[in-house]
Amino acid sequence: MKTNKKILSSEQREELLGILKARFEKNMNRHKDLEWAKVQEKLEVNEEKLWSLDDMEISGGEPDVVGYDKKTDEYIFYDCSPESPKGRRSLCYDGAALESRKEHKPANSAMEVAADMGIEILTEEQYRELQQFGKFDTKTSSWIKTPTDIRKLGGALFCDFRYGTIFTYHNGAESYYAARAFRGSLRV
Template sequence: MKQADRRELSPEQRNELLNVLKARFEKNRNRHQGLDWANVQAKLEANPDKLWFLDDMEMTGGEPDVVGYDKETGEYVFYDCSAESPKGRRSLCFDRAGWESRKEYKPENTAMDMAAEMGIELLTEEQYRELQQLGKFDLKTSSWVKTPAEIRKLGGALFCDRRYDTVFLYHNGAESYYAARGFRGSLRV
């Protein structure tokens, strides 16, 4: 179990997570061509709070992996790279306002609240489409994506999936939730 009072993994948890991330990094080199694991690991070890967030991504089924490096900020970019929307982050309304608008059968949480609790950001539509260039994701599930304020003000929220070898962007009421819809996150380290 995680230590509730501090956002720091035990040495054993840290090593286990780093081993999982390294194995995934090496197995999926197409996601991060030209990047070196030793540099990623050094950055992670210098930012133990980010390891905590990556562990949350891993524990909820996201299978986080490096998908890029921002030369301007010197940060590595991680996305959830699980084949389907993370299992531990499904059946969620889009946000708190959507959740509160439900009269009955409210889910346990919302995508926006859970992402904030985990210290990650929902993918944007653009990031979702970038992810789909690295593989085929959400063939059976769908994922909420960040929604423009003007759409959200009208009660809507956006989600994406991949069907017929094409990435689709859809809308739904923010109060809706489905067993096959979750969210994918990003984290910069």
């Protein structure tokens, strides 16, 4: 069970690090020229980031390292589950969209859940970057960070991968579907 301080127990931490290491080693195409030992060093001194990665894992995101930012000395994790994370589906886009629904409200919104998890929703550019590592969302879709001008008009964007192509679509931000979640990113 997690605490309010967003710190994992030593058992949870060891289990998560084992899962992340195995995924890292199995998917070297996502992070060529990076070493797990250096990633683990960073993780071990960032308790809240480990907590966020654990939330990503528990909700079905299968987080993995997809890059390293030399300027900020940060490793970049994305949700790499083949389909949108099961534990984050059936959410509308943001809090304003949730409030606007008069009936049949979803449990929460993608933006609020991401904030609670301490992660960012992928941008369209990041989503397209993710697709370089495989085929993701071939049966599901994922909300992406929506530009303010679109959101002000009541819309929100999502992406998926169909017919060998990455598609970006729009919906009312208050909509939600059993096959749509969101993918997150985290910098450590």
